[in-house]
Amino acid sequence: WVNPLAGGDSEDVARLRHYEAAVMDFDKAIGKLLDALEDNDLLEDTVIVLYGDHNVYYHDLALKMYEDTGNDYYNMEMYHTFFCIYNETLTSTYLANTRASDTTIDTFTSPYCIVPTLLDLLGYHYEQDIYMGDSVFSDTMQVFYSHKLTGLFTNCLYSNDGEEIVYANQNITDEYLETFRERCQDVIGRLNYINSVYYNSQEPKEE
Secondary structure, X not given: OXXXXXXXXXXXXXXXXXXXXXXXXXXXXXXXHHHHHHHOOOHHHXXXXXXXXXXXXXXXXXXXXXXXXXXXXXXXXXXXXOEEEEOHHHHHHHHHHOOHHHOOOOOOOOHHHHHHHHHHHOOOOOOHHHOOOOOOOOOOOOOEEEOOOOEEXXXXXXXXXXXXXXXXXOOOOHHHHHHHHHHHHHHHHHHHHHHHHHHHXXXXXXX
16 A cells, blocks of 8 residues: 555654554454354345545545645545445346446445435335435436535536536536536425425424
């Protein structure tokens, strides 16, 4: 392993070593989990999902790793993460019908996609309007709504309201832009619907 901040500030190098140590511990923990599931004949009945939560934003490490001196949080490269689904039966069945090189889907996702993806993968029907994301197996453009930033974005565009484009990291076609705006309105509609369902469920009931 090569520390991407090697040669830089010694404190930052040490901080990133802590991340490395955490990954090593996590790797051992996953191994113990798989061994325990196999020993108890539960591995075939278990679907394991791993999702990377976020980049290393503590102490601005992500900015330093990408040499983003402008402190620009719109830099989409910083938000690449890992989403893995594993089940022994599903994996062997999939590999029997496709090439091993096709086991990776390189697309923009968010934590909102996890549950719809699992439901889609396992063949469950579900009400799409109560989920903010879509299955990664669909052809739908994924648009992420950030509650913290109150912004909507893909790996190419960032907008505060779904209409005005604040940032684009590459040349965008008119067709892509139109689809983005349509999907933003869909996401906002879902958000309003989910909020209304939650709000109504919290209203005191008359006795």
